Amino acid sequence: MFFTMISLNINQKLYEVDADPEMPLLWVIRDLVGLTGTKYGCGVAQCGACVVHLNGEAVRSCITKVSRASGQKITTIEGLSKDNDHPLQLAWNEENVPQCGYCHSGQIMSAAVLLRENPTPTDEDINNAMAGNICRCGTYPRIRKAIHLAAEMQKKKGAEK
Amino acid sequence: MMNFNLKRKGKFYRSAAILTVLVCLVMVMAFGLNTTHHVASSTTPLIIKKDSLASVKAFKEVYRVLKSPRCMNCHPSGDIPLQGDDSHLHTMSPKRGVEGKGLFAMKCANCHQPQNAPGVHTPPGNPNWHLPPADMKMVFQGKTPYQLAKQLVNPKQNGNKNMQQLIEHADDGLVLSGWNPGEGRTLPPISHAEFKKAWITWIKTGAYAPKK
Numbered sequence: 001m002f003f004t005m006i007s008l009n010i011n012q013k014l015y016e017v018d019a020d021p022e023m024p025l026l027w028v029i030r031d032l033v034g035l036t037g038t039k040y041g042c043g044v045a046q047c048g049a050c051v052v053h054l055n056g057e058a059v060r061s062c063i064t065k066v067s068r069a070s071g072q073k074i075t076t077i078e079g080l081s082k083d084n085d086h087p088l089q090l091a092w093n094e095e096n097v098p099q100c101g102y103c104h105s106g107q108i109m110s111a112a113v114l115l116r117e118n119p120t121p122t123d124e125d126i127n128n129a130m131a132g133n134i135c136r137c138g139t140y141p142r143i144r145k146a147i148h149l150a151a152e153m154q155k156k157k158g159a160e161k
Numbered sequence: 162m163m164n165f166n167l168k169r170k171g172k173f174y175r176s177a178a179i180l181t182v183l184v185c186l187v188m189v190m191a192f193g194l195n196t197t198h199h200v201a202s203s204t205t206p207l208i209i210k211k212d213s214l215a216s217v218k219a220f221k222e223v224y225r226v227l228k229s230p231r232c233m234n235c236h237p238s239g240d241i242p243l244q245g246d247d248s249h250l251h252t253m254s255p256k257r258g259v260e261g262k263g264l265f266a267m268k269c270a271n272c273h274q275p276q277n278a279p280g281v282h283t284p285p286g287n288p289n290w291h292l293p294p295a296d297m298k299m300v301f302q303g304k305t306p307y308q309l310a311k312q313l314v315n316p317k318q319n320g321n322k323n324m325q326q327l328i329e330h331a332d333d334g335l336v337l338s339g340w341n342p343g344e345g346r347t348l349p350p351i352s353h354a355e356f357k358k359a360w361i362t363w364i365k366t367g368a369y370a371p372k373k
Contacts (some may be wrong), residue, residue: 109267129265
């Protein structure tokens with residue numbers, strides 16, 4: 001194991017961290033940078049609690065080495081919007097989606113990729129996009145409802161511009 | 162008048178210079194294209210020495226490898242990859258997508274890293290992890306030896322590969338990763354060297370398909 005200085009661009013802010021290049025990105029984000037919105041679930045890319053965006057893709061940070069993210073654009077739940085006003089965040093509030101809330105930063109980050117690539121998702125699209133995000137509380141019906149609502153909000157916002 | 166002639170001469174030289182540059186550019190491009198073509202076809206010409214018995218015998222070994230979970234799991238009959246030594250449907254049901262790289266938040270590279278992840282039951286890795294694309298699924302699952310042999314040599318079903326490219330495909334990074342599957346996964350039934358030998362033998366003896 002050796003440590004080295006690694007440059008990271010997280011939520012449009014530059015960080016220099018002294019880390020083992022093999023260290024999972026999640027460890028760096030939470031323990032070294034201090035952004036704790038992203039959660040540790042399974043540690044083996046099976047649950048989706050740790051999803052962050054790496055160059056816009058919904059990667060699982062528990063299994064992604066920090067070296068893969070070096071110099072790349074990382075977005076965590078804290079950086080999804082400036083004032084927690086991403087349509088998904090608003091819809092999540094509106095529908096009271098979370099129960100315990102532990103998995104929801106991962107859920108929202110995955111849903112954000114879906115809405116970016118498919119602004120009007122069907123139920124099947126939502127299934128295809130969200131099947132890798134597990135919710136122990138079983139809030140799936142509300143997650144689906146909130147994604148549809150966010151899609152509406154996004155559409156309205158686009159029309160207003 | 163003299164001034165007029167000078168202007169005309171100037172125009173002539175300028176046009177000639179532009180024309181020369183254009184001709185040179187075309188030549189360079191043509192040469193470049195030709196070079197690329199030459200590189201692509203610079204390998205030793207493929208010599209086929211037809212021998213149906215040897216070919217079918219070699220394909221038997223090839224088939225064993227292609228039907229092993231390490232190869233077949235990414236050549237499923239449906240749009241969901243397979244997993245494990247029992248080739249069950251991949252947990253989380255990730256879908257193929259148009260390019261074979263997944264859909265939305267469920268793209269292969271979101272979990273599958275450039276290298277194998279350490280530990281049992283962690284995602285195996287490769288920088289180019291993907292399924293065949295939706296417009297050419299190259300299915301191995303459920304195919305008989307006859308069907309698979311026919312499919313493998315048909316450019317409309319094998320990723321547009323000719324025989325030479327098929328031979329080279331034995332050393333493709335994703336093919337090789339079958340022999341580096343990560344912890345807890347069985348290897349294909351023979352070594353990569355043995356597979357490559359059987360693969361090349363099959364092709365160079367005529368790529369015969371076993372009987373139906």
